[in-house]
Amino acid sequence: MxxxxxxxxxxxxxxxxxxxxxxxxxxxxxxxxxxxxxxxxxxxLHQVTVTAEGIRLDFTQWANYTRALFTDPNFIERVIGYAIETIVSVPIVLIFSMIIAIFLNLNFKFKGVFRTIFFLPVVITSGPVIRELTAQGATAAPGIANVPAVAEFLAQLPRTLRSPVEYLLTSFILILWFSGVQILIYLSSLQKVDKSIYEAAAIDGASAWEAYWKITLPSLSTANLVNAVYTVITLSHFSENKVIQYIYNQTYAVQGGIGYASAMAFLYFAVMVILLGIVYLFLAGQAKKERD
Amino acid sequence: MQTLRRLNLDGLKSLLFGSRTRSGLLFSALLYTLLIAIGFVYLYPLLFMFVTSLKSPSDLLNPMVQWVPTELYTGNYEKAYRVLDYPNTLMASILVSVVPSLLQTFVASLVGYGLARYRFWGKNLVLLFILATFIIPPQNTLIPQMLAYKELGLLGSPWALILPAMLAQGYRSAIFILIFYQSFISLPKVLEEAARLDGASDLRIFLTIAVPSALPAFIVSFIFSVVWYWNETFLTAIFLEGGVTTLPMQLSRFVQAYENLYPPGTVNIFDRLNEAVKMSGTFLNIAPLLVMYFLLQKWFVESVERTGITGE
Known part of the structure; x- marks a missing residue:
């Protein structure tokens, strides 16, 4: 007792x-x-007016939400643009950072120099810097978008396909610049893989190609998930994001105000959670299978 | 003769394609080509920025001058330095990134330690909420915070950033808590238990045993924290508006500040705002971070590898 x-x-x-x-x-x-x-x-849920004495709230039920969803074309358009850009960017960031991490995991001369270069974006990616660089056209894939053949090709594409491709061409470097932390995460996962597994596979006659698909890729499945989630979140919180800027501007607008901006913030949050859910469904099954 | 040729062929093959023990020439060539290509893509915006910032007004107008300016022109930097009010904004930036980072790192380590070492009710819920704070977009909590700060008269003062950092709600605190959680969990408990038997208090155990053994996590958290606070402009712009002006904030109103110093119409054509001056301003903005990065870059990679940031 x-x-x-x-x-x-x-x-x-x-x-x-x-x-x-x-x-x-x-x-x-x-x-x-x-x-x-x-x-x-x-x-x-309210119409918010800021007065000299404080804030006045007038209950309007879901009016702010219906306005954002059904009457304000700007908001929906920006949210769709954001969703497409995110869906396009995530696989590119993942593939790219994985390739770089695999490179950096090899042994070669001047590894330190390349490593320094590849982590540089972690340090310098900030809103105003990106804005200045984008304004100067320094973030586009050098020259590609100006090639006449490419422009012609773009004009041929249906509209729904054109905007992601255009985004890809004009913001290629920008997308890559978001891969810094992801490279680190992949690299630390790669270094946890036991080297002797590769040796065993090589003795059994596996080629480097087979070893990649059968050993490297499965051991990165958790890192895939972490990275995908991280990428979606950083892209969604980035201050140059058009939806965020629109919400921010609406906060001070006479017509919208704090109530409308808050409603949009919640809708945007919901879209972000859906995107995270999609990414999770895509990658979690794989990660789980690997862990068992 | 036959065997000799055979041997030669094998030697050539292993030289080109590599063998089990070393990589071949062809492989190395491919690797370096790819690395240099990717490295160029990464460096392109920086090179562009740097080269443009050194161009004199006549170089800018000259279509022949692309990558190599005809002269070393530092006028842009002199202007950008004045427009950015560099010494003041630099100090402000250092203040509002280093102080919250120090606090945030320490508090995150406390929380991470508590979660890693103690069993208590609701722990998983706390972990879930920590993840949630990482996911929730800042604009979903921003307006009430701003109004509350306004009421308290803290808007524009560095306290608006320091207070959340002190309570583990600073910029991306969730990541740091998870880093500490992960690194404390992977540390052996033996020393701490021995100290407890000797009658040391929990806080003392934390400070004298746990903190020193998690040093890499502290360093990586502090570095990333400083970098992220420095680069975060959305929150700082809102919370510090009308008070402290940081370097990135001044950069985002560069055009306006330039026109205050050099009113258009009163200056000659060479002193008008051009992209070279803007690029100088951008470069001055990231220069302190570049210096810090080159000094500490070993830590960026090595300690991340050691802290096991992946969180499996």
Whole structure:
């Protein structure tokens, strides 16, 4: 009996100490995430007017949401553009960063130099820098978009196909610049793979090609998932993102105001979660199979 | 004769295509070609920026001058330096990125340690919420925060960034908490348990045993934190508006600031705002980060590999 009580009190003590360590987080989460999130949701159901005395809320039910979805063509257009760009970018970022990580995992001369170059974007990718570079045309794949044959080819494409391809050509470098952290994640996964598996496979007569598909790729499946999720989130939070800029501008607009901007923020969040869900469905099954 | 030719052929083959022990010439050539090509694609915007920033106004107009300016012209940098109000904005940038980063790293390590070492009710829920804070877009929580800061008179002061960092809600705090969680979980518990038997308090164990052994996680978190705070302009622009001006904030209103210093119409054609001056400003903006990167670049890769950021 006493030992049971002692065990309970020990567990309680452990739990209390644990809560002590995360107390700051609990306070921060409530103050800076939970309360503002609920508050924003409340705004989204109201017409918000900022007056000298404070904020006035007029309940409008879902009017802000229906306006964003059905009456405001700008919002939907930007969200669709964002979704397409994200869906196009994620595989490119993944494939690219995987290739670079595999390269950097090899042994060759001047590896340090190349490594330095490939991680450079992690350090310098910020909104204003990207904006200046894009404005100067420095982020397009050098020269490709100006080749007449390419322009002709683009004109032939149906509209739905044209915008992703155009995006690809004009923002190619930009997409690659978002791969820095992903390369790091792939690289650290690659280094966890036991070298002796490759040796065993080679002795059994597997070619490098087979080893890639049968050993390297499956061992990267968790990293794939982590990277895909990371990519979607960074692209969605990037300050040059057109949807975010539109929401930001609407916050100060006379016609829209805080209520409308809040409603759009939630719709945008929903679209982002759907995109994350798609990515997850695509890659999670694979990752799970590998772990079992 | 036959065998000799055979041997020669084999030698050539292994030289070109490689053997089990070393990679072949052909393979190396392909590898370097690809690496250089990709490296060029990565460096292209930077080179473009740097070269353009050195062009004098006459070079800019001259279609013959593409990649090699005719003279080393530093006038753009002098102008950009003045327009950016460089010493002040640089100090401001350092302040609002280093201070929150230090706090955020320390608090994230506390939270990560608590999650990794203690059993308590609701732990998985906390982990889930930590992930959620990473996913929730900033605009979903921004407006009430801004209004609250305004009420408290903190809008425009560095406290608007320091407070969330102190409570593990800074910019991308979730990632750092997960990094610490991961690295504390992978560290052996033995030393900590021995210290506990000797009667050391939990906080003391954390500070004297856990912190030193997770040093790589601290370094990588701090570096990334500084870089991300430096480059984050959306939140800083909103929270610091009307108060502190950071380097990226000044860059985003470069045109306006330029026209205040050199009003159009009063200056001669060579002093008008051109892309060379803009590129100088952009380069000055990233220069401190480049310096930091080249000094610390070993840590970027090696400590990420050691902390096991992948989170399996």
């Amino acid at each position: 006493t030992s049971l009580r002692r065990r309970i009190s020990l567990r309680l003590r452990e739990a209390l100490h644990g809560y002590g360590f995360i107390a700051l987080w609990i306070a921060g989460f409530s103050l800076f995430t939970l309360v503002p999130l609920i508050e924003t949701f409340r705004y989204s």
